Amino acid sequence: MSTQYDYDVIFIGAGHGAFDGAPALTAAGKSVAFIEEDKVGGTCPNWGCNAKVILEAPAKLTQTVKQSDGVIAGDAYIDWEKAMARKQEIVNMFPGAIQSGMEEAGIHFIFGHASFKDEHTVTVDGKTVTADQFVIATGQHSHRLDIPGKEYLHDSKDFLSINHVPDRMVIIGAGYIALEAASIMQAAGSKVTVIMKGDQALKGFDRDYTNELVKALADQGVLFIKNADVQGVEQNGAGYTVSASTGSYPANYILDATGRVPNTKNLGLEGLGIDFDEQGIVVNGYLQTTKPNIYATGDVVKKDQPKLTPTATFESQYVADHILGNDNAEINYPAIATTVFTTPRLAQAGITLEEAKANEDKYTIVEQNVMDDWYRLVDFEKTGKRSLIYNKDGQLVGVIELSDKAEDVVNALLPAIEFGYTQKQIKRLVTIFPSIGYSALDNLQ
Numbered sequence: 197m198s199t200q201y202d203y204d205v206i207f208i209g210a211g212h213g214a215f216d217g218a219p220a221l222t223a224a225g226k227s228v229a230f231i232e233e234d235k236v237g238g239t240c241p242n243w244g245c246n247a248k249v250i251l252e253a254p255a256k257l258t259q260t261v262k263q264s265d266g267v268i269a270g271d272a273y274i275d276w277e278k279a280m281a282r283k284q285e286i287v288n289m290f291p292g293a294i295q296s297g298m299e300e301a302g303i304h305f306i307f308g309h310a311s312f313k314d315e316h317t318v319t320v321d322g323k324t325v326t327a328d329q330f331v332i333a334t335g336q337h338s339h340r341l342d343i344p345g346k347e348y349l350h351d352s353k354d355f356l357s358i359n360h361v362p363d364r365m366v367i368i369g370a371g372y373i374a375l376e377a378a379s380i381m382q383a384a385g386s387k388v389t390v391i392m393k394g395d396q397a398l399k400g401f402d403r404d405y406t407n408e409l410v411k412a413l414a415d416q417g418v419l420f421i422k423n424a425d426v427q428g429v430e431q432n433g434a435g436y437t438v439s440a441s442t443g444s445y446p447a448n449y450i451l452d453a454t455g456r457v458p459n460t461k462n463l464g465l466e467g468l469g470i471d472f473d474e475q476g477i478v479v480n481g482y483l484q485t486t487k488p489n490i491y492a493t494g495d496v497v498k499k500d501q502p503k504l505t506p507t508a509t510f511e512s513q514y515v516a517d518h519i520l521g522n523d524n525a526e527i528n529y530p531a532i533a534t535t536v537f538t539t540p541r542l543a544q545a546g547i548t549l550e551e552a553k554a555n556e557d558k559y560t561i562v563e564q565n566v567m568d569d570w571y572r573l574v575d576f577e578k579t580g581k582r583s584l585i586y587n588k589d590g591q592l593v594g595v596i597e598l599s600d601k602a603e604d605v606v607n608a609l610l611p612a613i614e615f616g617y618t619q620k621q622i623k624r625l626v627t628i629f630p631s632i633g634y635s636a637l638d639n640l641q
């Protein structure tokens with residue numbers, strides 16, 4: 197326990213970059229505080245993953261009903277008001293539950309905006325608080341297009357609280373947020389147009405797969421406009437018109453899903469000489485900023501790894517271990533699995549297919565049609581493919597799958613990818629039959 201400072205460690209931000217690692221510090225006798233200017237839990241529970249996936253579940257179910265060839269009879273539709281009320285009811289539980297869990301672990305909360313005064317002092321709404329060490333876990337906010345009519349655009353935070361289904365929705369961007377929103381709102385009954393800057397959705401995924409996902413969503417009714425430069429938005433009676441280099445698109449609701457920007461402003465980083473740029477705060481292999489007593493975790497970090505909740509969790513736990521001296525090695529990221537929560541899902545982990553295609557001397561790629569597996573018929577799956585990537589020692593090192601169950605397949609294969617199992621070792625895993633885990637592991641070729 198520090199006598200020189202108010203706390204041993206202060207986390208700025210109370211999202212996954214903070215709350216997954218911090219309890220280990222208090223358990224080891226450190227005094228810890230969180231400074232949070234908004235909702236405890238940050239983006240993921242309140243206006244990210246959890247909020248999104250609760251709204252997405254009914255969308256996936258309605259699509260499954262459509263794929264059931266009349267086995268589930270009648271037209272299923274989403275009662276949006278109820279879906280939103282249910283989402284809100286669940287989401288409302290998170291901030292209180294996380295805060296009380298942290299308080300039980302001995303962590304103090306200070307509410308307000310933190311800004312560094314010096315390397316051991318922050319000001320929070322005019323008051324100063326000191327600590328021996330800090331962890332900047334401030335996350336990101338939505339990028340906003342700077343175009344005429346920008347005041348008519350909504351971001352993902354607004355969207356995840358939308359209280360009605362717009363007749364026509366225009367989504368600008370073709371990343372995770374854009375495609376997930378398109379999948380949900382198409383299922384909810386909106387006529388969705390996705391305006392893409394280039395001709396490929398979802399950077400970081402193989403183009404053959406992203407093209408198939410775009411085609412699947414287009415078959416469901418989403419209109420994709422490629423290579424479009426959005427120029428402005430005008431109000432037009434009760435609705436809006438989005439003008440782009442490719443034409444004009446009517447909308448009742450417009451989602452600006454053009455990316456996320458690290459929260460590095462008004463933190464006093466410049467005064468301390470902490471390096472950062474538009475991609476985030478620069479850290480070394482120990483997640484220390486240019487001031488060694490100040491770490492950074494989660495989305496605010498400039499990094500090659502995907503900016504996802506499990507990455508923030510891993511970093512938060514690593515920083516706690518590093519502060520406690522339990523781990524003195526540089527952070528060693530595992531294979532990070534990711535999925536786009538559309539129907540169908542697109543999920544991957546490990547060596548990407550793009551990387552494997554570019555290095556054929558190092559990797560062997562096995563292509564599979566997931567519909568060759570009878571089990572996929574059980575839940576009315578209609579289409580899907582996967583690519584398995586092996587190294588020259590026969591170890592599974594990567595997978596990408598497009599299917600209704602891709603996230604579970606990739607999760608099932610993740611231990612094999614992370615720990616370098618060969619086919620022979622995988623065959624020793626006796627899983628539950630029938631199940632998606634069995635299906636994922638048994639059908640490796």
Ligand SMILES: Cc1cc2nc3c(=O)[nH]c(=O)nc-3n(C[C@H](O)[C@H](O)[C@H](O)COP(=O)(O)OP(=O)(O)OC[C@H]3O[C@@H](n4cnc5c(N)ncnc54)[C@H](O)[C@@H]3O)c2cc1C
Nearest residue numbers: 209211212213233238239244245310334335494495504505
């Ligand atoms: C719509 C959406 C859907 C997503 N879906 C998924 C998903 O399905 N799966 C997944 O893995 N990831 C998903 N993500 C990404 C995931 O939410 C983030 O990777 C994760 O929340 C990062 O955690 P963090 O702690 O770094 O930042 P955050 O959760 O953003 O927390 C940062 C906190 O810091 C606070 N803060 C900022 N500046 C200050 C300051 N100066 N003083 C005090 N407090 C401050 C903020 O209020 C915030 O609470 C999604 C993101 C979005 C936007």
Ligand SMILES: NC(=O)c1ccc[n+]([C@@H]2O[C@H](COP(=O)([O-])OP(=O)(O)OC[C@H]3O[C@@H](n4cnc5c(N)ncnc54)[C@H](O)[C@@H]3O)[C@@H](O)[C@H]2O)c1
Nearest residue numbers: 369370371372373374393453454455456503504535536537
């Ligand atoms: N399922 C998940 O795990 C999940 C879901 C949502 C978000 N996230 C995280 O949040 C991050 C942010 O998501 P996102 O979808 O906002 O960002 P993104 O980086 O995935 O996609 C941004 C999209 O906006 C487009 N774009 C950029 N500038 C544009 C412009 N001027 N005009 C038109 N289009 C433009 C890009 O081409 C890209 O398609 C993701 O990268 C991911 O890390 C994860």
